[in-house]
Amino acid sequence: MSNESRAEVLARLPLRDDLRGRTPYGAPQLEVPVRLNTNENSYDVPGEVVAAILDGVRQQARHLNRYPDREFTGLREDLANYLGHELEADQIWAANGSNEVLQQLLQAFAGPGRTVLGFTPSYSMHPIITAGTGATWVDGKRGKKVQPTDDPAQFDLHVEETVAQIKEHRPHVTFLCSPNNPTGTALDLEVVKAAYDATDGIVIVDEAYHEFARVGTPSALSLLEGRERLVVSRTMSKAFALAGVRLGYLAAHPAVNDAVRLVRLPYHLSSLTQAAARAALWHSDVLLDTVEVIKSERDRVVTSVRELGLSPAPSDANFVLIGGLNDEKAIWRSLLSRGVLIRDVGLPGFLRVTAGTPAENTTFLDALADSLLDAPVPA
Incomplete structure (x- = not known):
């Protein structure tokens, strides 16, 4: 292999013009105790x-x-x-x-x-x-x-x-x-x-x-x-x-x-x-048993986040979009430092969190409350 970077070699390849400069899809895959960034079902298959x-x-x-x-x-x-x-x-x-x-x-x-x-x-x-x-x-x-x-x-x-x-x-x-x-x-x-x-x-x-x-x-x-x-x-x-x-x-x-x-x-x-x-x-009845638990936990996240002074969306999914953040990137980093990974979706003032297990959601909510003390909600 030469010392050239992959980017340099890619630039020479006959790639389609409309694909040049684009970036592939990718959500962070980090090993942290609580991963709530990709909207997976947090429950193992029964x-x-x-x-x-x-x-x-x-x-x-x-x-x-x-x-x-x-x-x-x-x-x-x-x-x-x-x-x-x-x-x-x-x-x-x-x-x-x-x-x-x-x-x-x-x-x-x-x-x-x-x-x-x-x-x-x-x-x-x-x-x-x-x-x-x-x-x-x-x-x-x-x-x-x-x-x-x-x-x-x-x-x-x-x-x-x-x-x-x-x-x-x-x-x-x-x-x-x-x-x-x-x-x-x-x-x-x-x-x-x-x-x-x-x-x-x-x-x-x-x-x-x-x-x-x-x-x-x-x-x-x-x-x-x-x-x-x-x-x-x-x-x-x-x-x-x-x-x-x-x-x-x-x-x-x-x-x-x-x-x-x-x-x-x-x-x-x-x-x-x-x-x-x-x-x-x-076995859909068995697999879908977790759906009701997740919906209940999602609603708990919505209520708890609102009590922290933020603006969550009323969700019909297994995740919650949270608005009202003064510096969403700082909050994201603060949560990560506390072992919680959620998603920065590129919207100023917003972050998205997957509704996980009760224990995962409690960890997230506690970490969010602590993170807001470091970067408080604007008055």
């Missing part, structure tokens, strides 16, 4: 589910000389049964994490010469996946046109502003998030309906955190009937505590899945992934 997954994988292991079921038929049937809403297997698609699902959708419906609209702040992978597929990202904005405050409501998405931006930019694909990341707030379905009616393109509602929504929060799955360009994406990484399995999926008109088949790689879901995901779905 023993009976581990046993079922191992049994399913064991049955597949002897046949690994064969390619997996390319259409993952059994898994699609199980996912349709789990989602309900009278969905059928041919309306379901799955891939290695919801990011790959979204990538395949953009490969099919976006790409060079096409535009993708999202409303920031939102999931930071959406523009990265857009760039990776050669499409043009349009950075739409949330909230009404008011001066920024420490109130997370400034990031809400409203019908009028959403429709105006769609009509202005005429995107081929529009991203909506419900609950939104990093704000944690669910989306009024009137926004989804209005966005769909305002475009001839694909509308993707990213519902990665829907299982954590408060009681009565509707899903965009209820809007699929009669809307052939509407897609709802989900994941098993969060509520199912299977981030390590990498299984994301979507529900849409069967023709959308036909389009995705044109770009998917052959046999993209391994036999082992299919077996693990199906075993988990067969």
Whole structure:
């Protein structure tokens, strides 16, 4: 190897011009006692589910000389049964994490010469996946046109502003998030309906955190009937505590899945992934027991943070966006020095924390109270 830096060599490589100067996605992976920065489910997979997954994988292991079921038929049937809403297997698609699902959708419906609209702040992978597929990202904005405050409501998405931006930019694909990341707030379905009616393109509602929504929060799955360009994406990484399995999926008109088949790689879901995901779905009641505990803890974090004089968003996810911080970077560093890792999402005055176990949340809240003494909330 030469003494040249990797950056120097990268500069000489024939990289696509539109990728030069970009940085890859990455959340800090630091070894600290309390990690609450990546919205993982803090609870280990229950023993009976581990046993079922191992049994399913064991049955597949002897046949690994064969390619997996390319259409993952059994898994699609199980996912349709789990989602309900009278969905059928041919309306379901799955891939290695919801990011790959979204990538395949953009490969099919976006790409060079096409535009993708999202409303920031939102999931930071959406523009990265857009760039990776050669499409043009349009950075739409949330909230009404008011001066920024420490109130997370400034990031809400409203019908009028959403429709105006769609009509202005005429995107081929529009991203909506419900609950939104990093704000944690669910989306009024009137926004989804209005966005769909305002475009001839694909509308993707990213519902990665829907299982954590408060009681009565509707899903965009209820809007699929009669809307052939509407897609709802989900994941098993969060509520199912299977981030390590990498299984994301979507529900849409069967023709959308036909389009995705044109770009998917052959046999993209391994036999082992299919077996693990199906075993988990067969035990969904056990896995989802932790969801109610996490929701309760999330609400405790919201209440406790508010009592500290800060401005948390009322969350429908497994995390809380905290506003009202005078110096969010100083608070982040102070928390890290106390063994607690949360997420700086790049919003001045805000930080995001995952709702962990009761013990983890107590540690975070105590550390936050101490950190605020070092960098107090502005009067």
